[in-house]
Each structure stands twice: as structure tokens, then as C-alpha cells.
Amino acid sequence: MTNNNYTPQDQAQPNASTKNAITLFIIDQSGSMEPLKAATQESHSAVIAKIKQESIDMPTLHQYTNTWAFGHHQVVEQQPLTKVVASEFYPELSLRCIGSTPLFDGIGRACSDLEMRLQNLGFSSDNTLVTVAVFTDGEENSSRTYTQAEVKRLVTRLKTKGWVFNYYGTDVSVEEMKERLSFDDGMMMAKNPTSFKMAMHDFAAKSTLLKGDWIKMDKDDFDALRDS
Numbered sequence: 001m002t003n004n005n006y007t008p009q010d011q012a013q014p015n016a017s018t019k020n021a022i023t024l025f026i027i028d029q030s031g032s033m034e035p036l037k038a039a040t041q042e043s044h045s046a047v048i049a050k051i052k053q054e055s056i057d058m059p060t061l062h063q064y065t066n067t068w069a070f071g072h073h074q075v076v077e078q079q080p081l082t083k084v085v086a087s088e089f090y091p092e093l094s095l096r097c098i099g100s101t102p103l104f105d106g107i108g109r110a111c112s113d114l115e116m117r118l119q120n121l122g123f124s125s126d127n128t129l130v131t132v133a134v135f136t137d138g139e140e141n142s143s144r145t146y147t148q149a150e151v152k153r154l155v156t157r158l159k160t161k162g163w164v165f166n167y168y169g170t171d172v173s174v175e176e177m178k179e180r181l182s183f184d185d186g187m188m189m190a191k192n193p194t195s196f197k198m199a200m201h202d203f204a205a206k207s208t209l210l211k212g213d214w215i216k217m218d219k220d221d222f223d224a225l226r227d228s
Contacts, residue, residue, distance in 0.1 A: 024133070025044065029071035048065060063083070075102065075106050101141050108154060129164070133168065134186075162219070
């Protein structure tokens, strides 16, 4: 399900001659996220603004974003895969916080959809870095399509294509999520707006460093650095 109120100004297109970086946000919009809604939306906009600045600072890197939200047995594409252009306007994320937490469905659906879309558009894993960031204030409790084992297999497979997975949550430690779902990194948060803003800032900072390494290295050297 796509938010039809959002019309991308520049459709995503691969560029074979330069490197590409794609940021995939997967954000909780279950009922318990209501007190954190404003901070999450504002922080998401701040990360988009940072990526827009990076498009100026790193002109040889073509950047794209894609944002999904999950809650109340639903997984919704909030903002479609779109090329980031510094001069373009991007509407704010609009969360509708209600119901339970289908975390596994959110990860599974968003990642599977993006993988298929990148293949259809002709993106290559040789010159495309995908960074995934999951933000949630609770644990899985209502997925209907994906199990934990299925999500872990999906994440493990996508990591062989160079995808990087980050988990920002409140009830489960990052170390536990590394074991459960094979995630790479992240941060444990408190259930308050300040902590969620700090988490978004942490992700943005780590992502900038990662992309800086990505544009300077060939894929083999980059993969070796990540695995070291």
C-alpha cells in the first residue's frame, strides 16, 4: 500500500557510471508510538535534509531514499524509492500510530519490495550500497506473513549483496537483534522523544561515514573493511 499523497519529484533511476547509496527506513507506527510520533517525524526530516546536503558534498554518489511504516497488521510504503536532489522539496513523514507491532512483516515486506524494485530498475550490487534502519519502541507481536526465521534468512541473504542493517529499539538489545535477525549495528533507546532523536542522529552520522568509505573504495576493499 503506497501513500498516494506523496509524488516524487525525481523518479529513481540507476547510474552505472557512478556509485549509488540507498537508505531504507522501516519505522514503527503502532499505538505505543503516539508519544514519540512528532520526534520521529521531525528526526526523519532531519536525516533527509542531511542526505540532501551529502548530495552536494559527495556529488559522485547518487543517493535515494525509501520509507516504510508498520503497525496494526499493516505495512505501508510512506515514501517511495526516490532520488535525493538537494533543491527538491520532500514532504514530512506522516505516521498514523495505532494497534500492534508487526515488526517481522515490516522488515520482510519493505526489504523484499526494495530488492525487487532495484532489480527491475537495473541497479547492481557492485555499485549500490543499501543501508537499512529499523526504528521501533516495542517487540514483534502481530506479524502474519513473515516469521523471525524467514526475516533472518532474508537479511542474511541481502547482506551478501552488500546491504547493511541497523536496529534502533527500546525493548530488545542490539546484541540480541544481531542474534535473532543477523543485524549489523544499531542502538538501544529509551522510550522518550529525546532518545529517538538521538537514535536518528546516530544513524545519520554512521551512515555518512559508511558512505564516505563507500565512494573511496572498490567493492572488495569496502566489504573487507566492513568484515574486519
